[in-house]
Amino acid sequence: MLAVQERPASQLKPVVNNFTFQAATINGTGSQSSNLVITRALFAMGIPVAPKNVFPSNIEGLPTWFNIRISPEGYQCLAGAADVLLALNPATWQRDVLGVRSGGAVIHEANYPVAGPTKRDDISYYAVPFHKLGRDNIDNADLRKYLSNMIYVGSVAWALEIPLDEIEGALRQQFKRKPSAVELNMTSVRLGWDYCVEHYTKTDPFRVRPMSGRVEGKMLLEGNQALALGVLMGGCTVAAWYPITPSSSVCEYLETFANRYRVDPKTGEKRMAIIQAEDELAAVGIAVGAGWAGARAMTSTSGPGISLMAEFTGLAYFAEIPLVICDVQRMGPSTGLPTRTAQGDISFAHTLSHGDTKHPLLLPATVEEAYEFGQAAFDLAERLQGPVFVMSDLDLGMNLWMSDPFKYPETPYDRGKVLTAEDLERLKGDWGRYRDVDGDGIPFRTLPGTNHPAAAYFTRGTGHDEDARYSELPEVWERVLERIGKKYETARDLVPPAIVEDHGHDVAILAYGTSHHAVVEARDAMAARGLETDYIRVRALPFTEDALRFVRSHKRVYVVDQNRDRQLFSILRLELKPEEDHLISVRHFDGTPISAVAVMGPILVAEGKASADEFTQAPPVPVVTAGIE
Amino acid sequence: MIDTPQRPAPAANLNRVQLTRDAYKGAATTLCAGCGHNAITNHIVRAFWEYGVEPHKLAKMSGIGCSSKAPTYFVSQSHGFNGVHGRMPSLSTGAKLANRELMVVGVSGDGDTASIGLGQYAHLIRRNLNMVYICENNGVYGLTKGQFSATADIGSVQKGGKPNEFETIDVCGMAIELGASFVARSFSGDSKQVVPLLKAALSHGGTAILDIISPCVTFNDHAGSTKSYAYVKEHDIELQDLDFIPYFENIEVDYPEGTSTEVTLHDGSHLRLRKIAPDAHDPTDRIAAMTLIHEARQKGEFVTGLLYINPDMKDLCERENLPQRPLRDFAEADLRPSREQFDALMRDYVG
Numbered sequence: 004m005l006a007v008q009e010r011p012a013s014q015l016k017p018v019v020n021n022f023t024f025q026a027a028t029i030n031g032t033g034s035q036s037s038n039l040v041i042t043r044a045l046f047a048m049g050i051p052v053a054p055k056n057v058f059p060s061n062i063e064g065l066p067t068w069f070n071i072r073i074s075p076e077g078y079q080c081l082a083g084a085a086d087v088l089l090a091l092n093p094a095t096w097q098r099d100v101l102g103v104r105s106g107g108a109v110i111h112e113a114n115y116p117v118a119g120p121t122k123r124d125d126i127s128y129y130a131v132p133f134h135k136l137g138r139d140n141i142d143n144a145d146l147r148k149y150l151s152n153m154i155y156v157g158s159v160a161w162a163l164e165i166p167l168d169e170i171e172g173a174l175r176q177q178f179k180r181k182p183s184a185v186e187l188n189m190t191s192v193r194l195g196w197d198y199c200v201e202h203y204t205k206t207d208p209f210r211v212r213p214m215s216g217r218v219e220g221k222m223l224l225e226g227n228q229a230l231a232l233g234v235l236m237g238g239c240t241v242a243a244w245y246p247i248t249p250s251s252s253v254c255e256y257l258e259t260f261a262n263r264y265r266v267d268p269k270t271g272e273k274r275m276a277i278i279q280a281e282d283e284l285a286a287v288g289i290a291v292g293a294g295w296a297g298a299r300a301m302t303s304t305s306g307p308g309i310s311l312m313a314e315f316t317g318l319a320y321f322a323e324i325p326l327v328i329c330d331v332q333r334m335g336p337s338t339g340l341p342t343r344t345a346q347g348d349i350s351f352a353h354t355l356s357h358g359d360t361k362h363p364l365l366l367p368a369t370v371e372e373a374y375e376f377g378q379a380a381f382d383l384a385e386r387l388q389g390p391v392f393v394m395s396d397l398d399l400g401m402n403l404w405m406s407d408p409f410k411y412p413e414t415p416y417d418r419g420k421v422l423t424a425e426d427l428e429r430l431k432g433d434w435g436r437y438r439d440v441d442g443d444g445i446p447f448r449t450l451p452g453t454n455h456p457a458a459a460y461f462t463r464g465t466g467h468d469e470d471a472r473y474s475e476l477p478e479v480w481e482r483v484l485e486r487i488g489k490k491y492e493t494a495r496d497l498v499p500p501a502i503v504e505d506h507g508h509d510v511a512i513l514a515y516g517t518s519h520h521a522v523v524e525a526r527d528a529m530a531a532r533g534l535e536t537d538y539i540r541v542r543a544l545p546f547t548e549d550a551l552r553f554v555r556s557h558k559r560v561y562v563v564d565q566n567r568d569r570q571l572f573s574i575l576r577l578e579l580k581p582e583e584d585h586l587i588s589v590r591h592f593d594g595t596p597i598s599a600v601a602v603m604g605p606i607l608v609a610e611g612k613a614s615a616d617e618f619t620q621a622p623p624v625p626v627v628t629a630g631i632e
Numbered sequence: 633m634i635d636t637p638q639r640p641a642p643a644a645n646l647n648r649v650q651l652t653r654d655a656y657k658g659a660a661t662t663l664c665a666g667c668g669h670n671a672i673t674n675h676i677v678r679a680f681w682e683y684g685v686e687p688h689k690l691a692k693m694s695g696i697g698c699s700s701k702a703p704t705y706f707v708s709q710s711h712g713f714n715g716v717h718g719r720m721p722s723l724s725t726g727a728k729l730a731n732r733e734l735m736v737v738g739v740s741g742d743g744d745t746a747s748i749g750l751g752q753y754a755h756l757i758r759r760n761l762n763m764v765y766i767c768e769n770n771g772v773y774g775l776t777k778g779q780f781s782a783t784a785d786i787g788s789v790q791k792g793g794k795p796n797e798f799e800t801i802d803v804c805g806m807a808i809e810l811g812a813s814f815v816a817r818s819f820s821g822d823s824k825q826v827v828p829l830l831k832a833a834l835s836h837g838g839t840a841i842l843d844i845i846s847p848c849v850t851f852n853d854h855a856g857s858t859k860s861y862a863y864v865k866e867h868d869i870e871l872q873d874l875d876f877i878p879y880f881e882n883i884e885v886d887y888p889e890g891t892s893t894e895v896t897l898h899d900g901s902h903l904r905l906r907k908i909a910p911d912a913h914d915p916t917d918r919i920a921a922m923t924l925i926h927e928a929r930q931k932g933e934f935v936t937g938l939l940y941i942n943p944d945m946k947d948l949c950e951r952e953n954l955p956q957r958p959l960r961d962f963a964e965a966d967l968r969p970s971r972e973q974f975d976a977l978m979r980d981y982v983g
Contacts, residue, residue, distance in 0.1 A: 273954065292722060296726065297731065464716060465714070
């Protein structure tokens with residue numbers, strides 16, 4: 004973790020609504036519900052929150068961290084280090100304590116040793132015998148594990164000065180369908196609260212106060228939820244998937260939405276098929292088959308699934324079949340870090356499959372864009388007749404984000420160039436499946452089931468001519484492939500345009516996806532240090548003309564990638580002439596959500612506004628895995 | 633006076649949808665002369681014509697390999713899809729879900745079915761997608777010049793003399809084990825058996841597996857091969873004589889008591905099974921069907937005919953509770969929740 008600013012413990016000037024709370028717990032102990040109660044209580048007080056769950060690929064027993072970034076500005080990225088730590092995992096106790104920013108506080112299980120490296124004189128300690136409180140006071144053995152976590156909610160509420168009635172309100176929301184559980188949980192919450200009131204006086208500066216003007220009317224939801232809603236609103240009727248973290252909940256949410264909104268109340272019939280396939284090969288195959296037959300079809304997956312989908316994606320590209328693939332990216336290569344975030348599939352997805360292939364990618368940064376691109380992807384796929392990717396990531400997909408309510412779609416679906424039996428009659432049957440009639444590279448298609456003698460054509464991944472006949476002729480092959488390539492150029496005007504803030508500064512930042520939130524904060528912080536920057540947020544590949552013009556017009560453009568190989572940077576570089584290329588790469592690829600420091604550190608140093616020392620990584624602290632109980 | 637529309641009397645060569653047999657033909661075959669697959673194509677043409685398949689409702693699906701070229705050789709007025717190796721089942725699943733009015737007929741080979749696409753084959757059967765799955769089974773990879781496939785029998789000899797050392801995968805035995813609702817085996821040379829089985833498969837309301845032994849004249853028709861014409865003819869044990877009685881024809885045939893049984897198919901057609909042996913196989917008995925297949929394999933024989941049928945099993949579209957109207961035809965008003973519903977959902981997410 005990088006230390007941006009030091010706060011000595013002696014300086015007790017209150018820090019209100021501007022810090023990071025971290026709960027370090029053990030996976031599978033039910034702490035997630037408690038963390039959500041704290042999050043919702045803060046949100047209900049009008050305080051902007053950015054919860055980030057950093058969790059292991061494990062059901063029970065490994066360390067997990069839940070961070071809540073609280074800031075009056077509503078910054079949505081991770082801040083780096085914790086100011087207030089709840090320590091409930093002996094295995095990470097030492098590393099967690101050493102990670103707390105100077106001046107911070109630690110609420111911890113009373114039997115953890117505060118000695119040696121864990122005994123710091125620049126932070127406050129509040130030891131609470133959570134286990135004992137639970138053992139002595141919670142009679143219900145079945146619920147003890149779960150209710151014990153509510154004890155820490157009380158202690159955290161005391162430490163952060165969250166009023167208990169806000170906690171109660173959050174519990175009421177959590178248990179909408181089971182109001183009787185609220186009082187039971189509150190009893191545990193009070194145990195933790197009362198213990199602290201009895202034993203401690205608050206000595207750290209971090210506290211919350213109700214505020215207004217930031218979160219009123221805002222929703223709190225996950226990216227996968229928003230994406231699933233977009234997919235539903237976008238008219239998807241066939242979805243196929245194979246369980247994989249972090250994308251599984253896309254189709255699980257979709258199922259929930261479909262059961263709610265796609266079931267005919269009279270007949271019980273459902274206007275959507277969601278198939279849990281045997282693997283990603285079949286999942287994408289089902290989507291391709293459905294797209295070929297005229298349905299809006301999608302599959303959602305993550306990196307390893309994308310690898311398996313390469314073959315079918317090439318078929319959809321070359322046979323020109325609409326296909327939407329939602330990739331909730333996780334850290335690769337290989338199995339990698341299945342529960343950690345990355346933007347590592349950009350270059351792979353962009354040219355997925357063998358031979359010459361190039362696909363449009365949509366790059367949502369917010370839950371609202373996940374919702375909007377979930378819809379737009381189907382219009383694009385049917386318009387362009389080929390694969391379109393929605394490139395989300397674990398950070399966006401699995402964390403809760405604040406957002407304004409989404410807009411109800413006002414436009415009809417773009418079903419693309421489809422000839423009906425009537426069209427064929429009018430054309431007297433004279434059409435060719437792969438003819439470029441309009442000069443945009445996009446041919447017309449017919450759907451199976453079209454009742455006209457001229458409707459049928461044969462779809463194949465082998466060489467074919469403009470009339471879909473098998474062909475191995477060199478000139479035919481070259482012509483067809485060139486024409487399909489033209490669609491990528493056509494797509495430049497169809498994909499969501501970049502969002503540009505151009506004030507004529509020399510230095511600009513180019514980012515995409517979830518890096519956006521770190522860039523927003525980094526730009527504020529850099530401006531405060533005298534470095535004003537312009538900003539372009541790219542929302543799709545191919546790059547739009549606007550985006551390329553922006554890049555050409557700036558002296559230095561810092562391109563932020565959450566991957567090792569500067570993937571978007573490299574794709575952008577291919578579009579520029581050498582003399583236009585003023586790109587500098589900024590990378591973050593440790594699996595954690597990107598912070599403002601990760602963006603501004605390299606830029607400030609490169610621009611001569613900070614010394615390299617300021618942003619030097621602190622030496623890592625080893626995780627002690629045994630020896631403390 | 634009431635005007636009755638003048639309809640021409642159907643010519644003898646028109647079927648119930650007013651098409652000639654030629655309408656069911658496709659492009660000229662590019663397979664080897666004498667290939668079993670060409671014979672199967674002819675059976676398909678005849679069966680589909682006699683059944684009165686509407687070409688625009690047919691979707692011809694295939695994987696990769698010699699067999700998978702076949703869909704271009706029949707019903708040229710139908711959409712066809714030659715996909716990727718072993719993945720015909722998933723493409724078919726998607727197509728059928730998008731438009732359940734399509735009559736989906738897949739043609740694949742033993743490479744598709746028993747090797748690269750074994751997983752898709754298995755899960756297609758588990759889902760009981762309403763489609764016809766024809767496995768043109770010759771025990772070798774033809775397009776890549778004669779390597780063994782996973783359906784080659786143990787001990788069967790390659791053209792160069794090398795014997796197959798590995799256990800065979802019986803696509804029928806496996807299908808029954810996986811819960812298939814229609815499993816039949818036949819021989820490409822036996823039009824009397826293949827044609828009624830094809831029609832019964834079209835009438836079935838789930839996945840109909842037709843494993844048709846189809847000798848490869850170029851790479852697997854030599855002495856020592858257990859999938860040569862000579863060997864198959866010699867070791868073909870027919871289970872029944874088959875008569876297909878379509879739902880749309882009123883045919884009354886009297887059979888002597890106790891000589892036959894009848895299966896009512898999903899679309900109301902009937903398949904009459906006339907006994908050949910005195911202790912005839914009961915194709916509704918799953919265990920008996922598995923025993924039969926295992927015993928035949930031990931003896932180096934092929935049992936052909938209808939091995940197993942369960943005409944009542946729900947298909948995937950029924951299990952998914954899909955409307956009869958094709959999903960692909962629904963529009964915005966059918967697919968988006970109302971503005972009121974949407975706003976209520978948004979309010980749910982606010983604090």
